[in-house]
Amino acid sequence: MEHITLLLGIVIITALVFDFTNGFHDTANAMATTISTGALKPKTAVAMSAVLNLVGAFMSVEVAKTISKGLVNEEGIQPEVIFAALVGAILWNLVTWLVGLPSSSSHALMGGLIGAAVASAGMGAVNGSVVVTKVLIPAIAAPLVAGFAAYLATKVTYKVGKGMGEKTSAKGYRAGQIASAGLVSLAHGTNDAQKTMGIITLALVAGGALAPGSNPPVWVIVSAGMAIAMGTYLGGWRIIRTMGSGLTDLQPQQGFAAQTSAASVILASSHLGFSLSTTHACSGAVMGSGLGRKGGVVRWSTASRMFMAWGLTLPAAALVSAGAELVMRTGDIGVAGVTVFLIGSCVAIWLISRRQVVDHTNVNEVAPAGAEEPAGAVTTAMAAVAVPPTAAAGSTAAVTDEELKATIPASATATPAAPAAAV
Numbered sequence: 081m082e083h084i085t086l087l088l089g090i091v092i093i094t095a096l097v098f099d100f101t102n103g104f105h106d107t108a109n110a111m112a113t114t115i116s117t118g119a120l121k122p123k124t125a126v127a128m129s130a131v132l133n134l135v136g137a138f139m140s141v142e143v144a145k146t147i148s149k150g151l152v153n154e155e156g157i158q159p160e161v162i163f164a165a166l167v168g169a170i171l172w173n174l175v176t177w178l179v180g181l182p183s184s185s186s187h188a189l190m191g192g193l194i195g196a197a198v199a200s201a202g203m204g205a206v207n208g209s210v211v212v213t214k215v216l217i218p219a220i221a222a223p224l225v226a227g228f229a230a231y232l233a234t235k236v237t238y239k240v241g242k243g244m245g246e247k248t249s250a251k252g253y254r255a256g257q258i259a260s261a262g263l264v265s266l267a268h269g270t271n272d273a274q275k276t277m278g279i280i281t282l283a284l285v286a287g288g289a290l291a292p293g294s295n296p297p298v299w300v301i302v303s304a305g306m307a308i309a310m311g312t313y314l315g316g317w318r319i320i321r322t323m324g325s326g327l328t329d330l331q332p333q334q335g336f337a338a339q340t341s342a343a344s345v346i347l348a349s350s351h352l353g354f355s356l357s358t359t360h361a362c363s364g365a366v367m368g369s370g371l372g373r374k375g376g377v378v379r380w381s382t383a384s385r386m387f388m389a390w391g392l393t394l395p396a397a398a399l400v401s402a403g404a405e406l407v408m409r410t411g412d413i414g415v416a417g418v419t420v421f422l423i424g425s426c427v428a429i430w431l432i433s434r435r436q437v438v439d440h441t442n443v444n445e446v447a448p449a450g451a452e453e454p455a456g457a458v459t460t461a462m463a464a465v466a467v468p469p470t471a472a473a474g475s476t477a478a479v480t481d482e483e484l485k486a487t488i489p490a491s492a493t494a495t496p497a498a499p500a501a502a503v
Contacts, residue, residue: 102272103310119255129268137273165189168396256332264358
């Protein structure tokens with residue numbers, strides 16, 4: 081093993097902590113739909129995903145090369161810069177996990193690295209063309225491509241299974257979901273585990289333990305794969321709940337279509353070396369499958385919060401990391417202060433999460449009556465112009481004011497509407 085200083089050791093351990101948070105933050109990408117449709121029991125699903133994440137970590141190092149060699153200039157980057165980048169990425173992962181939003185761990189890491197590098201060495205430390213071509217463009221394209229593919233795949237699956245009985249069709253697609261979920265987990269390992277490999281390799285180069293341009297050593301590949309697998313097994317149940325039932329109500333056919341589409345996009349991007357967000361791809365696929373089923377809906381209020389988190393990920397992680405890097409310029413005291421801040425913040429977020437526990441026992445529970453989220457502007461407008469339910473044909477009873485008002489949100493009406501005429 082390469083010669084490693086104390087600071088470099090701290091950076092490597094922090095990188096593996098990030099990898100661990102990446103694992104439980106992104107478990108939903110592979111297993112949320114499988115768990116929500118009942119294809120696998122929750123604990124079985126996360127165990128299967130953990131094993132395949134570990135296997136996937138050994139399949140390629142192309143994304144690791146993008147992180148370690150392309151995103152920032154290796155010359156002039158010190159281990160403190162990488163430590164600061166990891167602080168921003170870890171905190172963003174934990175905050176979004178706490179509120180159950182599936183944001184991108186990949187973009188949190190890259191945002192942190194960009195922010196810390198700029199604070200340390202200026203804008204010249206970042207390779208702008210790489211950021212655009214291998215980070216920003218895939219970030220926009222991934223959910224669109226995966227969503228469109230899932231939309232078409234959902235249409236096809238329902239058309240193919242049209243002549244089958246509902247139970248037979250659902251049973252077959254549940255089996256297909258298990259296979260496709262395994263493919264997503266494998267793809268996740270090939271893409272996300274490599275990001276930590278890349279950041280550790282960059283730290284080793286910055287600390288003088290590796291020559292510039294080196295590929296990740298074997299021990300780095302093994303440790304990164306193990307860390308993400310352990311995090312995956314822990315299960316990010318809050319985000320699994322959002323992905324499985326918060327965005328749309330999924331049937332086995334939709335789950336199969338979403339997972340297959342997402343896996344195809346992720347594997348293709350890993351082969352090309354794009355540092356793709358698996359969260360973007362999987363979330364886009366889930367929404368596409370929701371729109372692909374006749375009568376299916378997407379909860380756009382939840383989706384809009386998710387989009388907002390996506391947009392904030394890069395700048396938020398960058399700002400926190402830049403601040404951490406500036407503090408660490410004061411020397412060992414600054415490094416110690418940032419370390420204490422990181423540990424204290426992690427503990428505080430964990431304690432807050434204990435107030436309302438979400439785990440494998442209640443991940444599929446729906447919100448209690450009366451706890452539904454408020455209607456958005458589109459829903460309110462549609463309800464305002466909707467034809468109210470009328471009395472059954474042949475009945476002489478008219479619809480009452482109370483029945484009519486029940487079909488329209490209070491915010492959409494200033495005065496009670498007139499009763500509908502009897503049929």
